[in-house]
Amino acid sequence: GENVEQHPSTLSVQEGDSAVIKCTYSDSASNYFPWYKQELGKRPQLIIDIRSNVGEKKDQRIAVTLNKTAKHFSLHITETQPEDSAVYFCAASWGGGSNYKLTFGKGTLLTVNP
Amino acid sequence: GAGVSQSPSNKVTEKGKDVELRCDPISGHTALYWYRQSLGQGLEFLIYFQGNSAPDKSGLPSDRFSAERTGGSVSTLTIQRTQQEDSAVYLCASSSDQETQYFGPGTRLLVL
Numbered sequence: 001g002e003n004v005e006q007h008p009s010t011l012s013v014q015e016g017d018s019a020v021i022k023c024t025y026s027d028s029a030s031n032y033f034p035w036y037k038q039e040l041g042k043r044p045q046l047i048i049d050i051r052s053n054v055g056e057k058k059d060q061r062i063a064v065t066l067n068k069t070a071k072h073f074s075l076h077i078t079e080t081q082p083e084d085s086a087v088y089f090c091a092a093s094w095g096g097g098s099n100y101k102l103t104f105g106k107g108t109l110l111t112v113n114p
Numbered sequence: 115g116a117g118v119s120q121s122p123s124n125k126v127t128e129k130g131k132d133v134e135l136r137c138d139p140i141s142g143h144t145a146l147y148w149y150r151q152s153l154g155q156g157l158e159f160l161i162y163f164q165g166n167s168a169p170d171k172s173g174l175p176s177d178r179f180s181a182e183r184t185g186g187s188v189s190t191l192t193i194q195r196t197q198q199e200d201s202a203v204y205l206c207a208s209s210s211d212q213e214t215q216y217f218g219p220g221t222r223l224l225v226l
Binding site: 004006032034036042043044045046049051089091093095098099100101102103104105106107 | 118156159173209216
């Protein structure tokens with residue numbers, strides 16, 4: 001089955017700096033890669049996703065890049081703000097039979113210091 | 115519109131008891147997923163429902179776990195003879211386009 005590795009497990013940055021979280025996946029058939037943000041005690045919220053026919057996607061301060069050959073994808077947050085502090089999860093799925101069950105990384109605790 | 119809702123929000127039970135967790139998906143969403151999140155861990159897939167198709171149960175950790183989805187809407191996850199290792203947050207997600215999944219707030223289960 002699919003395996004997703006996520007690094008780093010914790011990341012601390014100063015407000016205004018950039019943050020980068022990296023994930024690798026094992027199943028070359030995976031074709032959908034979402035990123036979720038989870039604040040303490042809250043539900044995971046989708047912040048951005050990318051499909052395997054796209055190499056990069058950007059939404060304001062957030063961008064995701066995908067390298068299918070190397071089987072890795074990354075989340076980039078620019079101009080970080082204290083409200084960006086949360087746990088971020090990457091995930092992968094391949095949509096076999098329309099089943100997009102997600103395999104998640106173990107998460108990255110991002111702390112943005114004012 | 116209303117998002118995914120789950121009940122109860124918290125459940126404390128004694129080892130050996132059965133529990134039922136409920137999920138109300140977003141109206142019109144045909145796909146429904148259950149995941150489990152243990153303390154400090156990522157989310158682990160449990161089961162997937164899509165319309166009237168047979169569910170994908172490949173993530174259920176043991177035969178003590180079962181789930182059903184009645185009328186293509188509400189889903190119930192049942193854990194029989196609960197064990198302490200079942201303590202976790204159980205999250206439900208629904209989807210209309212089968213890719214983008216929207217999560218509920220979860221049920222925090224504590225087995226004493």
